[in-house]
Amino acid sequence: MFNQPVDSNRELLVRYSSGERVFKGASLSGVNLQGAWLERVSLIEANLVKADLRGANLREAHLERADLRNANLEGAHLEGSHLEGANLEGANLEGANFDGAIRPNGRVRWR
Template sequence: MNAEELLARYAAGERHFEAVNLARVSLAGANLSGINLDRANLVEANLSRANLSGASFQEANLARVNLTEADLSRAFMLKANLTESQLSSARLVGAVLVEANMSHAFLFEANLEDAKLTDALLVGAVLPDGTEQQSAKFP
């Protein structure tokens, strides 16, 4: 599926796009609030400045995705792969990142207020304050 098809179907009211392949697509600045992308492949996609509030990414592959300044408030990202993703200045307020793999992700100035990070893997991740996470899992 390409970006144009996804945006057209979303605009027509469709919200369920489970297991879709969106690798390397650009959806920068798109309003996709409430979208369901469970188990989707979004490797190297550009979602910068996108509104993804309330979106579901359960077990999705978001490796090396650009989520700079994206709104992921209340996003459900249980067991999502966010390895090496760019999340600088992203809004993750109330997001569920339980068991997410965020190894080497860049979270500088990200807002993680009330986010649930239980058992999230953050080794090598750059945290909101600019420090690098040394231990394997978030407490």
């Protein structure tokens, strides 16, 4: 099952709970992952356009080059996450914690 494409929130959560952490290029546009526990997940180059990530735990997540346009990250935990090259255009970042995260421009400590 590892290294197979993932295209739904249910599939992602089931595979994550089974120990899988790498979901490069996942197609998760518009999915509801509100409050999901995805610490240290790798969603490099994932499509998360309009995804609901409110309150999600994405600590130390790898989101390099992920498309997060218009995603809802309100109150999400992104401490220590990697967002180099990520597209956050139109995303709701209200109350999200980016302490120690690497921003899309490569700089550390986003507040």
